[in-house]
Amino acid sequence: MYKALLRPILFLFDPEKVHYFTFSLIRNLSKLPGFKSLFKSLYVIEDKRLERQLFGLTFKNPVGLAAGFDKNAVLYNELANFGFGFIEIGTVTPKAQEGNPKQRLFRLKDDKGIINRMGFNNEGLSTAITQLKGNKGKLIIGGNIGKNTQTLPEDYTKDYLECFNALHPYVDYFVLNVSCPNVGSHAKLNDKDYLLELIGSVQKANKAFAEQKPILLKIAPDLNALQLDEIIELMAETNLDGVIASNTSIDRSGLKTSEKRLLEIGNGGLSGKPIKEKSTAVIKYLADKSNKAFPIIGVGGVHSAEDALEKIEAGADLVQVYTGFIYEGPSLIKQINKALLK
Template sequence: MYKSIIRPVLFSFDPEKIHYFTFSLILNLSKIPGVKHLFKAMYVVEDKQLERELFGLKFKNPVGLAAGFDKNAVLYNELANFGFGFIEIGTVTPKAQEGNPKQRLFRLKEDKGIINRMGFNNEGLEAAISQLKKNKGKVIIGGNIGKNTQTLPEDYTKDYLDCFNALHPYVDYFVLNVSCPNVSSHAKLNDKDYLLELISSVQKANSKCSKQKPILLKIAPDLNNIQLDEIVELIAETHLDGVIASNTSVDRTGLKTTDARLEEIGNGGLSGQPIKAKSTNVIKYLADKSNKAFPIIGVGGIHSAKDAIEKLDAGADLVQVYTGFIYEGPKLVKKINKAILKR
């Protein structure tokens, strides 16, 4: 029903407008008595065999929702009824910002992909905290944090620390987003020396808290083997809790979408099916090179249970969906969890 009726209707409108329309629809439907229980009955798979324990957290199942969907922590309580084992909010920046000019979100229907150049649009720290105070404890929450676009290079670390310190009481784990291609000074955020400075600063802040929270690094799928070797060295040196592989890609190789259309769309990060293999290869390389020394959350191009299993077989401990959730519908999470039980 979703792919034959609902998706064609949704896909006939502007992607960003539909995103917010869907938010309102889920929020309002969830207020109707009995609807939340109906969603849970339709989409939630509960089984002890699905549970995963990583970096001190117990996940009900290994399928999460990637950052970018619920940027401002508005919908996580309702989304928990769709069967997710964890939900990552953000990317959150210290101050609210509008992001890049619209139109900035594009569907690549032939490729089952999305190109976005949102630019960390979000309502800022205070708005996120206000929403997170409504947490009903249904699901593990990750906090994906970044810097404001206008922040000067010498203040990048301060932005991350501001987010980390303020969100610390309200999220279960943190993700340092240093790999989004739609923010300024992308190069510095991927420099190993700077990453050492950033990670050590955040870890120092973490050590001062009565309860320390896991810290992960989200990396790009476009890194070459030398850069991936540096990531492995970085994790070994800093004892970071894990890696999320991967973010969106700037590579346009092998797309069915015409060059003319791609030129019309312009720059942005590519997600969905076109980056499936690239993301899986990064996961496998990191797992093999490090001898599985750290946890990996696999994300990128998961549109089926088979895609998720490939990520897990490559070395991922957990997986996340986003673009696949949009293209395949809410039953995707249930299908993945059922397939994992059959392994």
């Protein structure tokens, strides 16, 4: 029903407006008697065989929702009824920020992709915490954290620490988002020396809590072999808990969308089908070269059960969807879980 009826209508309108409309629709429908049960009956598979033990956490199933969809943690309880095993909120920054000027979200329908240059738009730390206090404990919540756009380079770590310390009681794991192409001073965030400083500071903060939370690093799909080797070295040096591979791409090669249209759209991170193979190659390289030394969450171009299985076979322990969720609809999660059971 989604692809035949709903998607053609939704895709007639501005992607960002549709995003907020869909949020309101899901929230309001979930308040009506019987709709939560209906969603669960349609989309949720409860089966112990789907459970995954990772980072000391028990995931109901290995299919999660990637960061960027529920930035401000406003819909995770309702989204749990679509069958996800975990949901990652954010990217959260210390202060609320508007992000980049609109229009900043674009569909590439022929490619089943999306280009975004949102720029970490979110309502800030205090809003996320208020929302997370309403957590009904339905599933694991990850906290994806970043820096404010206006933060000076010498204060980047301070921003990450502020988010980490404040969100610590409310999320189950953390993701250091250092690979988004839509924020300023991208270069420093990918410098190995700086990453060692950042990770060390966050790990030190983690040890101050009675219960430590897993910390993961989200990396770009555009890294070359030398850069991926540096990531493997970094993981060994810091004993970080895992990697999310991968973020959006700045590569535009091989797209069906015309050059003219791409020039009209301009810069931004590409997600969806076009980055599927690139993301899977990064997963495979990290898993093979490190001899599976650390857990990997695979994300990028998961639009079918086969795509998810491909990532898992390449070395991913869990998978996340985002663009695939928009193009294929909520039945995608059930399809993946059913394929895993087979």
